[in-house]
Amino acid sequence: MKKYVLILFVSFSLQMSGQTIQQIDSLSSKMCESFKALKGVKDQTQILMVFQKHTPRFYKMVGVTSKEQADSVADRIYFRLQKNCQAFLDVLGHLEENKSDWQKLLEKPKAKISKKQCDAFFSGKNFYYKEYDGNIVKVTLSSSHWIETFHDNTTSTLLIRRKDNCEFDLEFLESNNNMRKNLSVKGDVYHYGVFSVEEGVYNLWNLTKDNQYYSVRLYPQK
Structure with a gap:
């Protein structure tokens, strides 16, 4: 934004x-x-x-x-x-057009993903998602880290902790991206879950501090 x-x-x-x-x-x-x-x-x-x-x-x-x-x-x-x-x-x-896949939800989405599909997600891959302004953020996912690379080549590094039901936490470590380093401090935790997958594209929910759910799509990098 x-x-x-x-x-x-x-x-x-x-x-x-x-x-x-x-x-x-x-x-x-x-x-x-x-x-x-x-x-x-x-x-x-x-x-x-x-x-x-x-x-x-x-x-x-x-x-x-x-x-x-x-x-x-x-x-x-x-x-x-x-x-x-x-x-x-x-x-x-209200001030900017949403050019991303982020959507506000009324409630937590029901999970429609198998254990095999969930295991495949956490096996470690390269993804991307769209920010609110349409810019692409590349994600490198490993068993322990979630690393984001932004359009200006700045990065953010977070720990990833897998939980039950294809849910996971991201713990912020560091960033040289102006927005992310001001948005988060070391130790901040963000809650996510994978609720479905369609042709290699994963649909995730995110829960904010105010208990508001959002959805976002995570695309495989080609």
């Missing part, structure tokens, strides 16, 4: 001496409540309104002194909101 609001912060003359991910997530939790309370048309104006309500005091608290520091804090807030706040994702969804 595009960063619609970050440019709006260049006018803040604030500075940062340091902040923890716990402080960022505490702030994003309060901001999420404001996004949940939004009424009417979802647009950039409402996003700006929420940020202006919550961030000035936070920037002062952590002591920001330069535009670069302000941009860095704004990046982290923006992406942690995407990870932790479904209401914020709903607003962003």
Whole structure:
């Protein structure tokens, strides 16, 4: 997703001496409540309104002194909101066309995959999926790691832990991709499951922190 609001912060003359991910997530939790309370048309104006309500005091608290520091804090807030706040994702969804296979679901999909098909998935292969803006993310899957390569050749590395019923957890380790390194911190865990396969294309569900299910398609690399 595009960063619609970050440019709006260049006018803040604030500075940062340091902040923890716990402080960022505490702030994003309060901001999420404001996004949940939004009424009417979802647009950039409402996003700006929420940020202006919550961030000035936070920037002062952590002591920001330069535009670069302000941009860095704004990046982290923006992406942690995407990870932790479904209401914020709903607003962003109104601002950009979905060119991916990611779809919001009403409930957890029923599994329609055999043990043999599930074993084949976890045997280690090369896949790809489409991001919201249509960019391709390549996935190298082994018995222990899930490595993503993005369109700009940056990467992310996650541990994969297989569970029952063709479900698995991904634990974030590291990334040099700007979005992913601001979205996640080491140790963050993401919950997935494979619920069907069609001609080599796997259909997965993902469960967010707000207990919202999404589906995505994982294609074999040719």
